[in-house]
Every structure is written in C-alpha cells, then in structure tokens.
Amino acid sequence: MIENLQIGFEAALSAENVLWCFVGVLLGTIIGILPGLGSATGVAILIPVTLTFSPLTALIMLAGIYHGAQFGATITAILIATPGEASSVISTLDGYQMARKGRAGPALAISALGAFVSAMVSLVALMAVAPFFAHLALDFGPPEMLAIMILGLCTIVVFSGRNLPLGLAMGLIGVLIACIGVDVGSGTARYTFGSVELFGGVPFVEVMIGLFAIGELLNQLHLGMAAPIKARFRDLLLTKQDLKRATAPTARGTVIGFLLGCLPGAGTTLASFMAYGAEKTFSRNRKKLGTGAIEGVVAPDAATNAASNANFIPTLALGVPGGATTAVLLGAFLVYGIQPGPLLFENQPELVWGLLVSFFIGNVLLLVLNLPLAPVFAQLLRIRYAFMYPLIIVTSLLGAYSVKNSMFSVWVVIIFGLVGYAMKRLNFPMAPLVLGLVIGPLFEKALVQTSVLAGDDGFAVLATPATLTILVLAATLVTSPLWRGRLRRRTPNAPEQGKAKDHAEKGSHE
Amino acid sequence: MKSPLRTSCCLALVAVLLSSCSVLSVKPPVPPDWTPRGSVPVMVAMAPGGGSDRSARVIAQTLNELDLGFDANVENKDGGSGAVGWATFMSEEGNGNTLLIAETALNTLPLVYEDVPFTYKSFTPLVMFAKDSRMVVARKDAPYNTCPELVEASADHRVIAGSSGRTGADALVTGELEKAGGTFDIVPYGSTGEVLTGLLGGQIEVAPASAASAKPYLESGDFKALCTLSEDRYEDPVLADVPTAIEQGMDATVVMWRGVFGAGDIADVQRRYWIDKIEEGMRSQTYRDYLEADMLIPANLSGEEFASYLDDYDARMREVF
Numbered sequence: 001m002i003e004n005l006q007i008g009f010e011a012a013l014s015a016e017n018v019l020w021c022f023v024g025v026l027l028g029t030i031i032g033i034l035p036g037l038g039s040a041t042g043v044a045i046l047i048p049v050t051l052t053f054s055p056l057t058a059l060i061m062l063a064g065i066y067h068g069a070q071f072g073a074t075i076t077a078i079l080i081a082t083p084g085e086a087s088s089v090i091s092t093l094d095g096y097q098m099a100r101k102g103r104a105g106p107a108l109a110i111s112a113l114g115a116f117v118s119a120m121v122s123l124v125a126l127m128a129v130a131p132f133f134a135h136l137a138l139d140f141g142p143p144e145m146l147a148i149m150i151l152g153l154c155t156i157v158v159f160s161g162r163n164l165p166l167g168l169a170m171g172l173i174g175v176l177i178a179c180i181g182v183d184v185g186s187g188t189a190r191y192t193f194g195s196v197e198l199f200g201g202v203p204f205v206e207v208m209i210g211l212f213a214i215g216e217l218l219n220q221l222h223l224g225m226a227a228p229i230k231a232r233f234r235d236l237l238l239t240k241q242d243l244k245r246a247t248a249p250t251a252r253g254t255v256i257g258f259l260l261g262c263l264p265g266a267g268t269t270l271a272s273f274m275a276y277g278a279e280k281t282f283s284r285n286r287k288k289l290g291t292g293a294i295e296g297v298v299a300p301d302a303a304t305n306a307a308s309n310a311n312f313i314p315t316l317a318l319g320v321p322g323g324a325t326t327a328v329l330l331g332a333f334l335v336y337g338i339q340p341g342p343l344l345f346e347n348q349p350e351l352v353w354g355l356l357v358s359f360f361i362g363n364v365l366l367l368v369l370n371l372p373l374a375p376v377f378a379q380l381l382r383i384r385y386a387f388m389y390p391l392i393i394v395t396s397l398l399g400a401y402s403v404k405n406s407m408f409s410v411w412v413v414i415i416f417g418l419v420g421y422a423m424k425r426l427n428f429p430m431a432p433l434v435l436g437l438v439i440g441p442l443f444e445k446a447l448v449q450t451s452v453l454a455g456d457d458g459f460a461v462l463a464t465p466a467t468l469t470i471l472v473l474a475a476t477l478v479t480s481p482l483w484r485g486r487l488r489r490r491t492p493n494a495p496e497q498g499k500a501k502d503h504a505e506k507g508s509h510e
Numbered sequence: 511m512k513s514p515l516r517t518s519c520c521l522a523l524v525a526v527l528l529s530s531c532s533v534l535s536v537k538p539p540v541p542p543d544w545t546p547r548g549s550v551p552v553m554v555a556m557a558p559g560g561g562s563d564r565s566a567r568v569i570a571q572t573l574n575e576l577d578l579g580f581d582a583n584v585e586n587k588d589g590g591s592g593a594v595g596w597a598t599f600m601s602e603e604g605n606g607n608t609l610l611i612a613e614t615a616l617n618t619l620p621l622v623y624e625d626v627p628f629t630y631k632s633f634t635p636l637v638m639f640a641k642d643s644r645m646v647v648a649r650k651d652a653p654y655n656t657c658p659e660l661v662e663a664s665a666d667h668r669v670i671a672g673s674s675g676r677t678g679a680d681a682l683v684t685g686e687l688e689k690a691g692g693t694f695d696i697v698p699y700g701s702t703g704e705v706l707t708g709l710l711g712g713q714i715e716v717a718p719a720s721a722a723s724a725k726p727y728l729e730s731g732d733f734k735a736l737c738t739l740s741e742d743r744y745e746d747p748v749l750a751d752v753p754t755a756i757e758q759g760m761d762a763t764v765v766m767w768r769g770v771f772g773a774g775d776i777a778d779v780q781r782r783y784w785i786d787k788i789e790e791g792m793r794s795q796t797y798r799d800y801l802e803a804d805m806l807i808p809a810n811l812s813g814e815e816f817a818s819y820l821d822d823y824d825a826r827m828r829e830v831f
Contacts, residue, residue, distance in 0.1 A: 041586070044558035047567065141713035142697070182590050182623070184698050189590075189623060196597035196626055200589015264707050319726055320707040327703070328558045335564070337803055339726045404587045405551075406598060445700065452697045453713065455668060 011354030024061035028068020035399030039069035040324040055336035060358040082213035087268040094296030108374035111301045118254040118302035119363040122309040134317035142449035147470035149443035154474040155277035159431040174436020197408040206412040215420020249295040253302030261310025268307040275303030540777035546580045555595025557588040566611035568800045572791030602773035606780030614766040621831040633771035635816040637788045641807040643740035647733040648716040657737035661692040672705040672714040683718035686762040721805040739764040
C-alpha cells in the first residue's frame with residue numbers, strides 16, 4: 001500500500017500532470033454548471049483533445065473533468081434550482097431554499113466542503129479495498145439489485161412528507177412516466193403513440209430542468225417575489241454550528257454513496273437520493289429538511305462524490321463501468337491501448353496509482369477553487385430578477401437543446417416546467433415523482449432479470465442473506481412513521497439534542 | 511417591478527419558441543466543386559462510451575487529420591437502441607454536410623420494431639469500414655468446452671445466458687445457437703459490460719462477447735472461450751487458439767458491419783466526395799490502430815458495393831427475426 005502510494009505520488013506530482021489536472025477540474029466545473037451538458041458528454045468531447053498526451057496525463061485530466069462536474073453541478077442547483085447533472089437534483093431541495101433565505105454562501109461552501117471530505121474518505125477506502133470490494137460487488141446480481149430498488153422505492157414514504165397517499169401517487173406517476181419507451185425485457189414500445197422520439201423514453205435531465213428550474217421560476221413569477229435576495233456578508237460565511245450540523249450527515253452520505261457506488265450500474269443519482277432519504281429518517285433536524293436545512297445539502301453531495309469515486313472500483317478492477325461517465329472513461333482507456341480489468345492493477349501499477357493519487361490532487365484543487373468562490377457565486381443572486389429570469393430560461397432551454405441537439409428536449413423542458421409549476425401551486429411533493437422516475441427503469445430491469453433467473457422457482461432467488469437484509473431495512477423504513485411516533489410518546493421529555501438519533505437507531509433494530 | 515419582469519420573461523420564451531420554427535428554405539443546386547463547410551456533424555445513434563460511439567470518433571478524427579477545411583464533430587443522439595437517432599437523421603434529407611455512423615442494428619431494428627419510420631434504405635451508403643464478430647464465452651468451471659457441447663448441455667439442463675439487447679449482435683448469437691438446437695433462458699442486460707459482470711458474478715453461465723471485451727477475462731482465466739462465430743480464427747496471440755464454430759461442426763457465423771452513411775437523397779458529387787475522403791482517412795495510422803485495438807476485421811466496401819451488401823444482409827436478417 002505505502003509502496004503503491006509512493007509510485008502514485010511520483011507519477012502524479014509531475015508539473016505537467018498537476019497542470020492538466022487543474023485544467024480538467026476547471027473545465028469540469030464549467031461543464032457541471034451548464035445544465036444539460038453532463039460529465040459523460042464532456043469527457044467524450046475532450047478525449048480527442050488528449051490524444052497527444054501520455055496516457056496517464058490524459059486520464060488524469062479526464063478524471064478531473066468528472067470530479068469537477070460534480071462540484072459545478074451543485075452550484076447552479078443551489079443558486080437557481082437548475083441541476084447541472086442528474087445527481088445534483090436533490091441538492092435543489094434544501095440548497096435552493098437556503099439560497100432563498102440568503103444563505104447561498106454557506107450552502108455552496110458546505111456542499112464543497114462535504115464533497116471534499118467525502119471524496120478524501122472514499123478515496124482512502126477506494127485504495128484500501130478496491131480489489132476486495134470489486135469481487136464483493138460481483139455477488140450483487142439481479143435479485144440483490146431488485147432488493148435495493150425496492151428499498152429505493154420505499155424511501156418514497158420518507159419523501160412524501162405529511163401526505164402519504166399523495167406522495168405514493170406522485171411516486172407512481174414517476175414510475176409510469178418512466179415506463180414510456182422501449183422496455184428492457186421484451187423490447188416492446190410502450191406509450192410511444194407512434195413518436196420515435198419517445199422510443200428512448202422521457203429524458204431524465206430535461207424533466208429535471210423543467211420541473212425544478214422552469215417550474216420554480218414560474219412559481220416565483222406568480223408569487224411576484226421579485227425582490228433580489230440581499231445577502232449580508234456575515235451570512236455568506238460558514239458558522240461553527242453549520243460545521244457541527246454537517247458532520248454526521250457527511251459521514252452518513254459518504255458511507256451510503258460509497259456502498260452504492262461500488263455496484264455497477266446503480267449510479268450516483270440513486271446514491272444522492274438514498275442519502276437524502278437517510279437524513280429524512282435519521283437526522284436530528286429531519287423535520288426542517290426541505291425548508292433549507294444544511295443536512296439536506298451536504299449529505300447528498302457527500303454521497304454523490306463518494307459514489308463517483310467508488311464507481312472506479314468496478315471500472316478499474318473489473319473493467320465494467322460503474323456509471324455513464326466511467327463508461328466513457330473506460331472507452332478512453334481503450335483508446336490509449338490500456339485494458340482495464342482483472343490484470344490492470346498488476347500490469348500497470350504506475351498508471352493506476354498515479355491516477356488514484358491524482359484524484360486527491362484534483363479534489364484539493366477543487367476545494368481551493370470552490371471555497372473562496374462560494375461567496376462570489378452567491379452574489380449572483382443580487383442581480384435583478386428582470387435580468388436573471390430570462391437568463392435562466394435561456395440557459396435552461398439551451399442546455400436542454402444541447403443534450404442531444406434536438407428540439408424534442410426543449411419541449412420536454414417546457415411541458416415539465418408547466419407540470420412543475422402546477423405541482424408547486426397545488427403543493428404536491430416533487431421528490432417522490434423524481435424518485436419514481438429514477439428508480440422505475442432500474443427496478444423494472446432488475447425485476448425482469450430476476451424473474452428470468454428465478455425460472456420455475458418463483459422468487460426463491462430472493463432468499464439470500466444480502467437481499468433479506470436489504471428487504472428488512474426496506475420494511476423498517478416503510479413502517480418508520482409508526483414506530484417513531486410511538487417512541488416519541490414513550491419518552492416525552494427527552495432532550496432534543498443528541499437523543500433523537502439514538503432512538504432512531506434503536507428503532508431500526510426492532 | 512412586476513410588469514417589466516413578466517414582459518422580459520415572456521419575450522425570452524417567445525424568442526426561443528420562434529427560433530425553433532424552421533424557416534422555409536429553397537434548396538439551391540449543388541455545385542460540381544462542392545466541399546463540406548464549417549462544422550460537419552457526425553451523428554451516432556448510441557450513447558458515448560460504446561463501440562459505435564468509438565467508431566464514430568475514430569472516423570471523425572481520421573477526417574479531421576486530413577485537414578480539409580471542415581471540422582467533423584461527433585453528436586450522440588441515443589435512445590431506443592438507436593431508433594431515436596436514426597429517425598432524427600431522416601430529417602437531414604438532402605443535406606450533404608452531415609454524416610451518420612451506423613452498424614448492424616440499422617438492419618435489424620426496423621425488423622423488430624415495425625413502427626419506426628426508417629429502414630437502412632432511408633440513408634445513402636458511403637463506406638463500410640469494418641466488420642466484427644462475436645465469441646461465446648463461459649465461466650471457467652462450466653461443464654462444456656465447445657459450442658456444440660453447450661447446445662447439447664442445454665437440452666439436458668437449464669442454461670442461463672445473457673444478452674445485451676434484442677436488436678444487437680448478441681441477439682444474432684443466441685439466434686444462431688438456438689437454430690442449432692439449443693434452448694436458453696436469456697437474461698436481458700443493458701450493455702455488454704453488464705453481461706460480462708453477470709458472467710463474472712456467476713448469475714449467468716454463458717454469454718456472447720466481442721473479442722476485445724472478452725480478451726482480458728480470457729487472459730486472467732476467469733472465462734473460457736467456447737467458440738468464435740467469425741468466419742476465420744482471430745490473429746491475436748491469445749485468441750488464435752479459439753476454434754470457430756464451423757471448425758467445431760456447427761454451421762453458425764455472426765458478422766456485423768460498421769459503416770458511414772450520408773443523409774437520404776444527397777447529390778452525386780457529395781456522395782463521391784465523402785467516399786473518396788473517408789477512404790483516404792482509412793489509410794491513416796489512427797484507423798489501423800483502431801482496428802487492431804478493437805480486434806475488428808478490416809473491410810472496405812463503398813457506394814454501390816456497400817448498398818448491395820446491405821441488401822444481402824437484410825435478406826439474411828429477415829430469416830433470423
């Protein structure tokens with residue numbers, strides 16, 4: 001391990017590599033800020049540019065883009081409720097509320113800090129356990145994935161807020177929207193009504209831009225809250241209390257993100273949702289979540305970063321991509337004649353460890369870049385809305401257009417903008433809809449695969465220790481409103497601070 | 511405060527919507543010395559990261575290396591196993607300033623999904639630049655060593671196979687094995703990467719795979735190759751030992767093509783320009799390196815030859831699907 005680190009530092013710390021790492025994270029941040037242009041596309045576009053570099057330098061820069069994009073995507077999610085990447089959707093929930101309260105600076109800073117800490121921790125874990133976890137993740141076949149998706153769907157209960165039936169209905173609508181398009185199992189086109197555009201399903205990023213950015217904007221227009229947010233300077237900085245409140249959520253987010261990131265295909269978006277769900281269940285301030293609580297900003301961001309690092313475990317050690325961007329990076333490896341897979345760690349130690357060490361450097365650069373800039377970015381909110389809103393509309397629609405260079409995407413944004421507006425007016429919860437949309441296709445795929453595997457045995461394939469544990473966790477989550485209420489009644493005078501979490505943990509063992 | 515805000519927002523929306531309406535255009539005749547200008551979109555109907563995307567990027571790069579006064583830029587329009595991108599490309603009819611990189615699924619997809627508006631005939635075939643095939647791989651502890659043994663074993667007990675899609679190459683492989691008398695439970699996956707993960711994890715027993723993606727696992731000893739469905743053995747040192755299905759006494763081959771198309775109904779001068787330049791690009795080191803790294807079979811059919819190859823291919827696919 002120490003020897004490997006030494007090899008890594010020697011390779012990664014050359015002036016050239018550090019420079020390109022910086023260029024990568026900077027470009028990545030910009031790519032992340034632009035809605036629609038995701039890190040997968042960004043990396044794909046820049047692969048040809050890096051062809052003249054040595055393989056290590058090229059991969060360091062491309063990985064820098066990947067990391068930078070995660071940071072950048074959060075900035076617009078918090079400031080103007082426009083997620084730059086699918087995985088930063090959940091940051092809009094509390095991040096944007098914080099910004100509206102004039103606390104955009106701390107929201108941006110804590111998100112950068114949380115992301116940094118989780119990146120560091122997950123990188124150490126990545127280096128220590130990569131080969132071991134890679135093989136553990138292999139045991140996660142379709143039945144285990146199905147259990148995870150069930151757990152994911154169960155978090156709808158947590159996301160629903162007070163009105164559970166409404167939340168479930170929204171979740172179901174999300175799943176139904178996800179049904180549009182060609183299905184995985186039989187290849188039948190569903191609800192496409194002859195439109196070839198719909199063959200590929202309703203595109204997720206565009207729906208998010210519509211629901212969150214345009215929907216929120218229309219709502220603000222309706223409310224006529226056109227006064228710019230006046231942020232006082234002392235509100236722009238993190239307080240000690242902010243840091244204290246952020247510690248536990250960062251830890252929880254990192255663990256959740258890392259575990260889900262190890263699984264090929266589960267993705268960073270799911271990780272961010274699960275982390276938010278965990279906060280809604282376990283956090284001391286769970287009641288304040290959704291109204292601009294720091295926990296709701298830092299946990300998903302920590303999870304996203306941990307997951308995006310853990311994504312490299314299956315990518316490097318098995319040669320199977322953990323997510324969309326690592327799939328493109330895998331392609332880049334092949335361009336340089338490097339075959340990721342079981343033999344990579346043995347055959348190319350300098351490359352692997354150099355790359356991993358560069359992740360450290362990249363994240364340090366990102367923190368140095370983002371922390372001082374957070375108050376600066378936050379000042380953008382002082383711009384008069386007469387200028388700001390048209391800007392948001394144009395960037396959102398252009399961003400949507402740029403995903404696939406097609407007008408169809410723009411229409412999706414406009415339609416879901418109206419849907420988002422209606423939902424806001426009617427006070428319908430947004431998160432269950434999004435969750436249904438994210439998990440629907442993954443759930444269906446796992447279900448179809450599991451049923452083929454099960455054959456005539458019915459669902460006996462689900463009876464493995466891993467699936468049972470996950471399913472029990474799901475059941476606990478669904479029933480959590482019941483037992484949590486009972487616990488609180490039993491101990492009416494429990495002090496607010498410190499005890500609530502213990503109860504929640506005790507509860508989960510019931 | 512309120513009203514200028516609303517007005518400006520409305521204006522922004524109207525401006526964007528208006529710009530979406532296409533202006534009626536009259537097509538000028540194509541001059542005999544036509545050359546492409548500015549940015550040439552190279553469309554690929556698959557997501558970044560896969561084999562099609564990679565081939566598109568290689569072709570775009572070989573064109574850009576020729577320095578012909580335009581920039582070839584890859585655009586991914588993925589969705590519906592390619593249906594979205596190909597349907598979109600139909601609207602480019604008559605536009606010589608754009609290219610499409612496609613593969614076998616352009617033949618097979620319209621056969622499986624009958625309600626798509628295009629067939630391979632909707633576009634102008636320019637150059638077929640590579641052929642590819644598939645191998646059948648199994649876990650190292652599988653109780654069979656050749657493809658005929660696999661077919662035999664599937665008659666005795668349940669064999670679970672993986673496949674990356676209903677219209678791609680994997681469907682052709684399972685189709686051939688079933689034609690030879692095998693019966694399989696086929697678990698659908700999203701990509702070859704996922705299929706190989708399933709095989710590594712032991713959820714499935716056997717899977718089709720491209721030579722390039724299977725090679726590292728064959729080297730590490732996790733998988734064994736049962737047969738290759740190519741016409742001849744691979745020349746690669748690791749894969750040369752793998753016999754073809756034909757050698758093993760099974761009449762089964764799977765051939766996939768990769769090619770460049772122009773939009774439908776482009777001028778003859780445009781067609782000739784592109785065939786000429788793409789073939790020139792294929793003489794580059796970039797292209798040769800690509801064939802070698804991805805273990806593809808070299809091919810070079812252009813214009814009419816490519817078109818009649820597609821006709822034959824389509825006739826064969828109609829028997830399978």
